[in-house]
Each structure stands twice: as C-alpha cells, then as structure tokens.
Amino acid sequence: MCPGDNSGMKAKNFDLIAFDWDGTLFDSTRIIIRCIQAAVKDVGGTVPSDKDAGYVIGLGLMQALAHAAPDVPPEKYPALGERYRHHYSAHYNDLSLFEGVLPLLAELRARGHLLAVATGKSRRGLDEALKSDELRGLFHSSRTADETAGKPDPRMLHELMDEFNIPAARMLMVGDTTHDLQMAMNAACPSVGVSYGAHEPDTFAVLRPLHIAHSVQDLRDWLAVSA
Numbered sequence: 581m582c583p584g585d586n587s588g589m590k591a592k593n594f595d596l597i598a599f600d601w602d603g604t605l606f607d608s609t610r611i612i613i614r615c616i617q618a619a620v621k622d623v624g625g626t627v628p629s630d631k632d633a634g635y636v637i638g639l640g641l642m643q644a645l646a647h648a649a650p651d652v653p654p655e656k657y658p659a660l661g662e663r664y665r666h667h668y669s670a671h672y673n674d675l676s677l678f679e680g681v682l683p684l685l686a687e688l689r690a691r692g693h694l695l696a697v698a699t700g701k702s703r704r705g706l707d708e709a710l711k712s713d714e715l716r717g718l719f720h721s722s723r724t725a726d727e728t729a730g731k732p733d734p735r736m737l738h739e740l741m742d743e744f745n746i747p748a749a750r751m752l753m754v755g756d757t758t759h760d761l762q763m764a765m766n767a768a769c770p771s772v773g774v775s776y777g778a779h780e781p782d783t784f785a786v787l788r789p790l791h792i793a794h795s796v797q798d799l800r801d802w803l804a805v806s807a
Contacts, residue, residue, distance in 0.1 A: 590691075594770070594807050596746045597688060598737060600755035601699040601706065603637055603777025607678050609756075611671045612637055612778075616648050619664035625652040637778040638700045638757040640725035677714075678776070680796035685718050688803065694744055697722035698736045698753065698763070720744075731759040734767035741767075752790075752807060754799070761787035774799060 603609045616633040620626070628648045636644035645660050646652075652660055688695060696719055699706055703724045710716065721743055723736035741751055753764035756777020764771035765787055773789040775781035781792050790806070793799035 592692060592807065594693065594750055594752040596694040596696060596740065596744055596751045597803075597807060598696040598698040598740055598751065598753050600638060600753075600757070600760045600777075601697055601701055601709070603756035604754060604760075604774055605677055605681050605697075606709065607676055609634065609637060609778045612668070615664055615667035615671065616645065618667045619645065619660055620649040620652065622663040623649075623652055623656045623660050625649040625656075625660075634778045638731055638755070638759040640700050640730035641702060643725075643730045644700065678796050680800060682714060684796060684800045684803070687800070688807070689718065691807075693807065694720045694746075696720060696740050698740065698755075698760075699723075700725045700731055700759070702726045731757075732762035732766055734763050737763060737767035737769060741769075758783050758787060761789055772799065772802065 599605050602612060613630055613633040616636070617627050620628060626649070633648050636647045639647065641664065642657055642661055645664060646657065649660065685695060697706060699722070701724055703726055706722060706724050710719070710722070721740060723739055725731065725736070728739060729735040737751065737753060741748060748767055748769040751769045753760060753769055753771045754774065755761060755771065756774045757779045761771045761773055761784055771787070771789045773781060773784040773792045775792055775794045784792055791802045793802055
C-alpha cells in the first residue's frame with residue numbers, strides 16, 4: 581500500500597510513522613504496573629517496585645515478567661503469565677486512549693502518512709484493542725513482539741520497512757520507553773520520545789530522539805511541523 585496523492589500538500593519528512601501502544605497511545609502504564617505486581621505476588625515472587633515494574637513495559641510479556649520477577653523460577657512462568665492476563669483483563673474496560681490521540685492519528689493520515697503500531701503486546705492483545713469502532717482502519721499495519729521479536733530487537737521495524745518498501749531514514753518511531761528508542765536506533769531510523777508514559781525522559785538523551793514530547797498536544801504540534 582502506498583500513501584495517497586499528496587499534491588498541494590507540504591512535503592513529508594517521514595512516509596511511515598510507527599507508534600508504540602501502551603504508554604504512548606494507550607493510557608495503561610499505571611494499571612500494567614499494578615497487574616505485574618499482583619501476578620508476581622500470586623506466584624510467590626518478590627513484588628517489584630513501581631520503578632522496576634514500569635521499566636519492563638514495552639517488552640514482550642514473558643520477557644517483561646521474567647525481568648520483573650528474577651526470583652520466580654522458569655517453571656512458574658506459565659502461571660505468572662496467566663495471572664498477569666487475569667489481572668489485566670479485569671481492568672481492561674478501565675483503559676482508554678490518551679486524550680487527543682484520535683485527532684492526531686486522523687491528521688497524520690489526512691497528510692498522507694502511513695501509520696503502524698510496533699508493540700510489545702501480543703497479537704491477540706493488540707487485535708482486541710484495535711477492534712473498537714474508533715480505531716478500526718486507522719493503522720495501515722502493525723507488528724507485535726510474539727510474532728516478530730521483542731524490543732529492542734529491530735525486527736518489527738525492519739519488517740514494516742520491508743512491507744512498504746520504505747528506507748529507515750523515512751520511518752519515524754514514537755515511543756515512551758528506552759526500549760522503543762533503542763529499537764529505533766538499532767533499526768537506524770529516527771525516533772521521538774514521549775515523557776508521559778512508563779520511563780523517565782532523562783534516560784532518553786543517550787538514544788538521541790529528535791524530540792521529547794511532554795503531552796499528546798506537544799507531540800501533535802511537533803509532528804505537524806516536522807513529520
């Protein structure tokens with residue numbers, strides 16, 4: 581699929597913009613932290629701090645849980661994953677997009693950008709989120725950790741580039757964690773960080789994002805001028 585006719589519009593710097601999901605578009609960070617902590621407690625592990633639980637957001641589920649609960653033996657990982665999914669599903673209806681995300685995505689599509697999701701969520705979890713009427717058809721493609729490789733491995737970004745035949749310099753990754761920005765660096769594509777998600781923005785500088793947005797409106801304003 582190629583971008584639409586952009587005659588009469590300002591030239592784009594990026595043809596494809598890939599977004600992380602949790603903590604970037606979806607306001608889920610606090611609930612994910614609580615669900616990780618509850619799952620670890622359920623299987624008898626040492627409950628991680630908010631900081632340690634928040635650090636693993638963006639990784640693939642089992643990679644995240646293993647990192648957050650280093651004293652839980654591997655034979656308990658299936659139970660750990662099941663308990664996380666149990667707690668998360670109980671809160672699913674409490675989650676929503678950050679305010680301003682839908683207008684942002686609509687504006688980017690109208691300007692001819694291809695939009696994608698690159699997430700540590702499972703395919704099942706992402707598809708569940710994307711089936712809502714407001715999101716159906718907004719994204720041109722998506723990749724999840726369980727069908728490619730977990731962040732910061734660049735495989736999901738490489739696959740998106742290949743799908744649309746777009747070079748790394750023409751793709752932008754937007755995310756709220758160092759995992760997102762490291763993945764972009766590993767894929768040799770530019771990135772933008774957002775400070776309102778899981779990781780503290782003072783950890784972003786070494787990964788050289790083009791911009792750090794402190795709100796969805798800030799991100800929207802930057803993309804309007806620079807994307």
